[in-house]
Amino acid sequence: MDEPVTTKKKCPFPFDADDLGALARTYGELREHDPVPEVTLPSGDTAYLITRYADAQAVLGDRRFSSDIGRPEAARLREGSDGNFTNPYIADRAWHLRWRKLLTRAFTPQQVETMRESVQAIAHELAEELAGRERPVDLLQAFAFQLPARGISELLGIPVLEQRQVRGWVDALATSREADLAERAEAGMAMWQYSLGLIADKRAHPGEHLIDRLIAVHDDEDGKLSEDELVMTIIALIVGNNENTARQLGQGMFLLLNHPDQLAELRADRSLLPGAIEEILRSTPVYTALPRFATEEVQLGEKVIPCNATVLVARDSAQHDERWIDEPHTFDIRRKTPTRHLAFGHGPSFCIGASFARLQMSCGFTALLDRFPDLALAVASEEVSWTYRLLGSGAKTIPVTW
Numbered sequence: 001m002d003e004p005v006t007t008k009k010k011c012p013f014p015f016d017a018d019d020l021g022a023l024a025r026t027y028g029e030l031r032e033h034d035p036v037p038e039v040t041l042p043s044g045d046t047a048y049l050i051t052r053y054a055d056a057q058a059v060l061g062d063r064r065f066s067s068d069i070g071r072p073e074a075a076r077l078r079e080g081s082d083g084n085f086t087n088p089y090i091a092d093r094a095w096h097l098r099w100r101k102l103l104t105r106a107f108t109p110q111q112v113e114t115m116r117e118s119v120q121a122i123a124h125e126l127a128e129e130l131a132g133r134e135r136p137v138d139l140l141q142a143f144a145f146q147l148p149a150r151g152i153s154e155l156l157g158i159p160v161l162e163q164r165q166v167r168g169w170v171d172a173l174a175t176s177r178e179a180d181l182a183e184r185a186e187a188g189m190a191m192w193q194y195s196l197g198l199i200a201d202k203r204a205h206p207g208e209h210l211i212d213r214l215i216a217v218h219d220d221e222d223g224k225l226s227e228d229e230l231v232m233t234i235i236a237l238i239v240g241n242n243e244n245t246a247r248q249l250g251q252g253m254f255l256l257l258n259h260p261d262q263l264a265e266l267r268a269d270r271s272l273l274p275g276a277i278e279e280i281l282r283s284t285p286v287y288t289a290l291p292r293f294a295t296e297e298v299q300l301g302e303k304v305i306p307c308n309a310t311v312l313v314a315r316d317s318a319q320h321d322e323r324w325i326d327e328p329h330t331f332d333i334r335r336k337t338p339t340r341h342l343a344f345g346h347g348p349s350f351c352i353g354a355s356f357a358r359l360q361m362s363c364g365f366t367a368l369l370d371r372f373p374d375l376a377l378a379v380a381s382e383e384v385s386w387t388y389r390l391l392g393s394g395a396k397t398i399p400v401t402w
């Protein structure tokens with residue numbers, strides 16, 4: 001970046017990710033001198049970018065900042081679109097509260113933990129399949145995206161999802177790629193029909209998986225999940241799980257391969273794994289920014305965020321805030337990484353699948369460490385290129401060998 005970003009009136013966002021070092025410097029400069037800059041999005045609309053940890057936590061925990069970015073006044077996150085898509089249910093605060101209450105009852109960390117053995121078996125199976133492939137191979141496609149596709153099937157108790165198909169749907173619905181309206185509508189409809197079929201099948205053949213529990217919650221006197229709400233929940237779980245978990249797993253392994261001493265320590269002492277997972281969650285960028293809509297004027301430090309403004313919470317900047325954590329750019333699996341990092345968000349929309357994500361990551365890393373004692377990057381780490389989109393970012397491929 002030639003011109004220091006802070007001298008620009010409104011800098012374009014997302015920033016260039018060709019050079020991750022330059023990106024980190026840009027965020028560092030903003031955190032220091034201009035922590036809530038106004039940025040211009042590819043659509044031409046403007047938003048406020050939150051770069052410090054304390055501000056990020058404040059915004060995500062404050063109900064005055066709504067997740068309903070589908071409002072007509074909100075900045076358009078996708079280039080060339082008329083507005084943003086938001087789930088009409090989740091945008092409704094009362095509904096959201098009730099839904100989370102029901103969902104967290106059917107999806108507890110204890111229930112997740114009972115799945116460890118089966119998810120571990122899936123991860124080992126996938127590692128075995130990977131070992132049979134011709135090297136070098138892209139770890140993201142050949143392993144990292146496969147595990148959540150299989151993991152969610154196990155969680156929901158449904159046939160293994162065809163991961164290409166699911167990724168196509170998720171990509172069209174959840175990222176800022178310029179999928180046109182027709183493509184998004186088609187993906188939404190396909191997922192809706194698919195989920196309706198799953199529920200019908202579960203009603204006919206009840207079991208003990210998450211969908212069965214959600215159906216049971218629906219019949220409970222405390223609340224009702226209608227057929228539409230059940231469908232929406234299944235879609236939210238499939239979409240929430242897929243890309244995020246895959247990226248944390250694949251990019252986490254990339255981080256470990258780039259720190260061979262720490263990888264060796266982890267191989268020798270697996271009790272370091274939970275700490276390593278938290279450090280990976282803190283360190284690797286997955287989503288560029290979490291969008292919010294200001295429903296009233298809010299004073300944030302020295303900045304006044306006007307009513308109807310769009311705010312983008314840059315989690316990767318916040319998680320590297322030197323005001324919050326020492327030596328933020330050092331990857332250290334032994335550090336006592338606070339679990340209050342923002343990888344799973346914070347506040348009313350905190351990730352509902354966090355314990356399942358941690359479980360899948362733990363099983364995925366364990367399988368890779370067990371099966372591949374000589375796993376290595378097949379290219380120099382600088383040759384791994386990254387995309388930095390408004391809503392989704394990450395390594396394009398992670399070629400590995402062994």
Ligand code: HEM
Pocket residue numbers: 060067090100236237238240241242244245248286290291342343344345346348349350351352353354356357358
């Ligand atoms: C490492 C993997 C994951 C990461 C980094 C992640 C990250 C996040 C974040 C940051 C949010 C909050 C979004 C916001 O505030 O706007 C979120 C919400 C959510 N996540 Fe995750 N997630 C992961 C895995 C999962 C899994 C495994 C599931 C389900 C099986 C899941 C389901 C959801 C759902 C349903 C929400 C919406 C919650 C709400 O609106 O109240 N996520 N996730």
